[in-house]
Amino acid sequence: MELTPPPTLGAGDRAGFVSPNWVTTRLDDLVNWSRANSLWPMAFGTACCAIEFMATAASRFDLARFGMERVAYSPRQADVLICAGRLPFKLAPVIRRIWDQMPQPKWCISMGACASTGGIFDNYAMVQGIDTIVPVDVYVPGCPPRPEGLLYGIMLLQKKIKGESVFDPSLRVEQLADQRGMFLEPAAVDELSEPFGNSVHQTRSA
Amino acid sequence: MSGAATPNASVATLRARFGAAIGRSAVVSGATIVHVARERAHDILAWLRDDPDERYDYLVDVTAVEYRDPERPLEVVYQLRSIPRNAFLRLKINLDRSGPLEVDSVVDLWQGANWLEREAWDMFGVRFVGHPDHRRILMWETYDEGHPLRKDFPLRGRFSRAEQVRRALGADLSAHYSMDELSIADAYASLPADLRVGPRHPAPGAETSRP
Numbered sequence: 001m002e003l004t005p006p007p008t009l010g011a012g013d014r015a016g017f018v019s020p021n022w023v024t025t026r027l028d029d030l031v032n033w034s035r036a037n038s039l040w041p042m043a044f045g046t047a048c049c050a051i052e053f054m055a056t057a058a059s060r061f062d063l064a065r066f067g068m069e070r071v072a073y074s075p076r077q078a079d080v081l082i083c084a085g086r087l088p089f090k091l092a093p094v095i096r097r098i099w100d101q102m103p104q105p106k107w108c109i110s111m112g113a114c115a116s117t118g119g120i121f122d123n124y125a126m127v128q129g130i131d132t133i134v135p136v137d138v139y140v141p142g143c144p145p146r147p148e149g150l151l152y153g154i155m156l157l158q159k160k161i162k163g164e165s166v167f168d169p170s171l172r173v174e175q176l177a178d179q180r181g182m183f184l185e186p187a188a189v190d191e192l193s194e195p196f197g198n199s200v201h202q203t204r205s206a
Numbered sequence: 207m208s209g210a211a212t213p214n215a216s217v218a219t220l221r222a223r224f225g226a227a228i229g230r231s232a233v234v235s236g237a238t239i240v241h242v243a244r245e246r247a248h249d250i251l252a253w254l255r256d257d258p259d260e261r262y263d264y265l266v267d268v269t270a271v272e273y274r275d276p277e278r279p280l281e282v283v284y285q286l287r288s289i290p291r292n293a294f295l296r297l298k299i300n301l302d303r304s305g306p307l308e309v310d311s312v313v314d315l316w317q318g319a320n321w322l323e324r325e326a327w328d329m330f331g332v333r334f335v336g337h338p339d340h341r342r343i344l345m346w347e348t349y350d351e352g353h354p355l356r357k358d359f360p361l362r363g364r365f366s367r368a369e370q371v372r373r374a375l376g377a378d379l380s381a382h383y384s385m386d387e388l389s390i391a392d393a394y395a396s397l398p399a400d401l402r403v404g405p406r407h408p409a410p411g412a413e414t415s416r417p
Contacts, residue, residue, distance in 0.1 A: 090346050096375060123343070124354050124363030125368075132371050161403035181376045187367030206254035 031166045035079070036107060036158040037067040042078030042102065047085030048153040049112040049144040066154055075101040080157065081134065084144075086114030094168055096183075099134040100203040104172045107137045107161070109153055112144045118193070119143065128193035130183060135175060190205055212390050214238035216260055216295050226252055229300075239296045248310040254391065255315055256288060262286040262295060264315035268323055270330040272357050281310050282332055293367040301332065329355040346377055 041063075046055055051176035057063045057071055072078035074096045087095060099108070110130050113119035116139045127133060139162060140153035164171055177181055182189070217231045217240055227250065228239030242250050254262040267287040273281075279300040286295045301307050311334035323334040324343040331353035333341065341347055345354070350373070351364045363370060392405045 008389070030367075040390075089370060090377075091378050092371065093377050097379060123361050124351065127371070127374070128347040128367055133375070177375070180372055182368070182372050183375075186366070186372070189368040189371050190366055 020165070020167075024165070028165050028167070031175060032162045039068050039072050039079045039081045039107075039154070039157070039161075040072045040077060041068050041082050042075050042098065043082050043084060044098065045084040046087060046091065047112075047114065047144075047169065049084035049115065052086045052144045052150065053111065055080065056150045057094040060146040061151065063151075063154075066151070066158070069153070072206065075099075078102055079106055080154075081091050081106065081108045082111055082150075083108070083115045083130050083134075084111040086112075086119060087130050087133070088122050088125050089127055090125075090126055090168055092133050095130065096133050100174075104174070107157055108142060109136055109138045109150075110136045111140045111153070112142055112150055114143075116141065132189045132192050134183075134203055214293060214295050216240075216254065216262075216293070219259070220250065220254075223253070223317075223414075227390065237296055239295060239298060242299060242300045244299050244301065245311055248312065248315075251286075251297065251312050252315055260288065261290050262288045264289055265312065265318055265322070268312070268319055268326055270355075272324045272330065272355070274357060276303075276357075279303065280307060280330065280332070284312070296381070301375075306333070307331055308333040308335055310335050315335055327353075329353055331356060348373070348377060355414050386405065 002151070025163075031115050032150075041049070043053055043057075047087070057068075057113060063069075063071075068080075079102075080097075081099055081102060083095065089120075096134075099106075109132075111118045114121055114126070115130050116136075122128070129138060138153045138157045140149050142149045177183060213231060213233050217228075220240060220242075221228045224242075224246060227243040228349070229248035231238065231245065233239070254260045263368045264287040266287050267283070269283050271281045271283060277346055279302050282299040282301060284297040284299075286297065287293070288295075293377075299309055301309070307330070311323055311331065313323065313334075314336070320337070320339065321343055324341060326332050326335060327337075327340060328342040328344050342349060352359050354363075365373070382412060
């Protein structure tokens with residue numbers, strides 16, 4: 001597989017950037033309003049958080065109220081990747097491929113402690129936060145988060161979307177793998193994967 | 207089931223038949239444990255399965271145990287169950303850590319041993335000689351950090367987190383999840399007749415190969 005270097009936005013790319021004016025901000029409002037209220041989630045449920053996600057989608061909490069009527073189990077018809085549960089290294093290329101298959105505009109919610117940081121699974125098999133694999137917009141803490149927590153995360157994401165501008169090309173740049181096949185600098189991955197909580201007393205062997 | 211301190215009658219029969227190949231035996235929490243020699247283990251297990259008085263027709267589990275004490279050998283454990291006689295028996299093989307960690311595969315005796323032995327290989331590095339598909343099962347096939355349940359395996363693995371992420375992202379997805387492996391089409395012919403309903407996709411020659 002040919003690997004391409006990550007794209008960088010040079011000064012020339014910014015030339016097309018339209019400075020905000022009455023027309024663009026009205027258009028932004030319209031686009032963002034429609035985007036924020038018709039998010040289609042791609043549920044990537046790997047563990048107990050997925051049970052809470054199901055509760056969120058069911059009638060009592062009713063995800064459909066937020067325009068998330070259709071839970072897409074097809075990445076090509078989805079806007080929001082919701083990683084609900086711990087992500088083992090074996091699934092890392094799977095979630096990355098799902099993320100790459102999702103068309104822009106797209107966002108990602110990391111649901112629960114394990115998806116966000118590795119949680120209690122500070123071990124050889126588990127990704128220490130999915131932000132080392134895919135870019136994350138909203139982190140929902142909890143073990144697992146209650147449906148209210150996930151709904152709050154979704155509302156935060158809607159708020160974030162309503163602050164975006166369709167005229168900012170930097171928001172929609174596809175993040176590509178570098179020559180090493182990674183999406184972040186190795187030092188950044190190591191830093192993101194730093195131990196949390198009690199496990200700081202454990203040492204790395206090599 | 208036999209009483210708490212009464213060893214399973216199979217132990218005496220085993221000693222009479224296999225003599226020196228049978229090591230010490232014990233009853234722990236009502237379960238009878240017999241240590242057997244590695245060289246004869248396959249013969250003993252085959253006999254336990256086929257002998258009309260033993261009939262251990264179900265292999266519940268194959269796993270391995272490594273103790274914290276480095277002097278103690280690694281153990282391979284076979285948990286047997288006789289469904290017609292309602293009896294359990296646990297066999298253990300001691301493997302010296304200095305020697306090769308190898309035992310004979312019992313997949314030819316119990317098909318169910320296939321994945322169990324693959325798991326014991328994946329997690330403990332015990333080789334099962336004669337296994338038809340000797341691959342890792344939990345970790346991916348290109349996993350290169352060792353066997354995670356061994357005591358000398360560091361909890362977080364041997365590589366840095368960045369290196370682990372790099373190797374995981376570089377893994378070939380189609381190698382992990384081949385449709386051939388996931389397909390149940392080949393198993394169609396071996397289903398009982400009353401389950402062979404719905405769209406028919408028999409494997410080539412399936413109609414003639416089964417009675």
